[in-house]
Amino acid sequence: MNQAMPSAASKRDASIPDAPAILLDRVNKWYGAMHVLRDVSLTVGQQERVVVCGPSGSGKSTMIRCINRLESHQEGRIVVDGTELTDDLRSLDTIRREVGMVFQSFNLFPHLTILENCTLAPIWVRKMPKAEAEELAMSYLTRVKIPEQAKKYPGQLSGGQQQRVAIARALAGSPRLLLADEPTGNLDHATGLAVIDLLFALRQRSGTTLLLITHDRDLAARCDRQVHMSDGRLVTPSDAEAAACSP
């Protein structure tokens, strides 16, 4: 495990270090006739922590889901770590390999154990031998403080524990960029804070860039930068809108 991390880091430095982690250039998206992303342009630097604020339906989720192609955009450019997201499957593979995601509803795989959830990406995407992948997954489960649950199934865990597994699962894929779509939205405040502490501590360690959607004011305040969305546009925050970042 400890050998794996530095080598991954050095590979990072060797690759395009100057490219921003995320570059959105006048991205537009429609659902049918509804214009949900309007000329969205955003640059997120390497290792930056950016929070996206805005009311429900303002396009926050759609924007970050476009970054790993859970949704496809129709106009404009999305470049992740120097790789442009196109219809080419190879660019999609490269980007998904580099981008991890944490969902509001956890989305753990209920038919797999906690450990199997966390070894999926290392084994199948990074082609790691099983033993090594398990060691890596266990190290992340230890860091999210639930190694003793490794053999259990997601249905046996509480919400906070499930979200911690989801974070471990996303990080076990060794992403350079982590997207989080309201990771604390389904958790009570105290549990949410604990989960976020872990997320930030882990991110700190691996130097992962973080793009986060949240309604939680405390959480938003801990990021390097806040961007605001309204009606599918990125807007300059007035004080009223800044307050929208909190419930």
Add this chain to the structure above:
Amino acid sequence: MSQAATAGRLPAAARERPPAGTVGPWAWLRANLFGSWWSTALTLLLGYVIVRVTFSLLEWGVVNAIWSVPYRNGIADTSVCQNAKGVGACWAVLADKYRLILFGRYPYDQQWRPAIVVLLFIGLYIVSGMRRFWRKELVLIWAATLTLVGILMWGGVFGLTLVTEDYWGGLPITLILATFGAAFSFPLAILVALGRRSTKMPAVKLLCVLYVELIRGVPLISVLFMASVMFPLFMPAGVNIDKLLRAQIAIILFAGAYLAEVVRGGLQALPKGQAEAADALGLSYWQKTGLIILPQALKLVIPPLVNTFIGFFKDTSLVLIIGLFDLLTMGKVALSDPPWQSFSTEVYIGLAAVYIAFCFAMSRYSRSLERDLNRARGR
């Protein structure tokens, strides 16, 4: 834990039991059978009917039954049975005909071969049902078993005399059609179901929709007729595909269409987040499908899947209309023997017993599999 906690504070024995009269057999009887004068009357009436029917069945099927008849010059003398008609069952017909019914016109002295084939199939079902055999090797087990089945049925090698399909019949035919039917239609169904949900390949999707709707839109009998009458017309002259194979293909295509819809139901029921999470991890389409989607979707549809399998196990009997001698057809053939002609009830009860044994096993298995999977996943 809770016991330890309550034991300290409460007189545990007194509190942990529900009030007297709400548990135990008497309470159950009162709650379920004698709750009101209406349900008491119904209980007594149904009880009377059940007892009467059971007694007359026992009388007919066991007490007055005739288990064997004398033979004169190799011909069964069924006069005993004729005299007992309506009073006692004549199981002698099954004793006399069971080999014909089970193995058809397969050469009599070679019938140990189809007998082993039947056992092989049953063994294959049992092994396939055990979760600890659910791995890649199972495919090899199936291939080996089916090859062995072929060798035993056809012969012609290892000193076994050659027996062509024209002489096959009875239970092996039913099991061959059902087993190969399931083995090929199930993967076909999965592919069709996936194809039908495809968003990126409209041509494939259209093809899958057409296949399902066309096949589902016609009766199985007409598909079998098509296969047996029409199919050879499309073949070049001289190419003669065996009748059994044609029926088998028809059954596979037909079952595939129905199973595809069942599988599609399971795919539809799965929350979208599962596919998204798999995508977000970077799994490829086939990894996502094989590791995340199908294991969950198929588990959701175990009851309708088994339902469909049971239906098709019984529907194999329709091959009689194209002249194949499956189990049911062999029962009819057995009844065409003059001395036994009037004992169809007994023969059909015997046939029903075989079908019930297989179908009931399938249905019990599906229940236990569901329970097992749920328990394993902590729910």
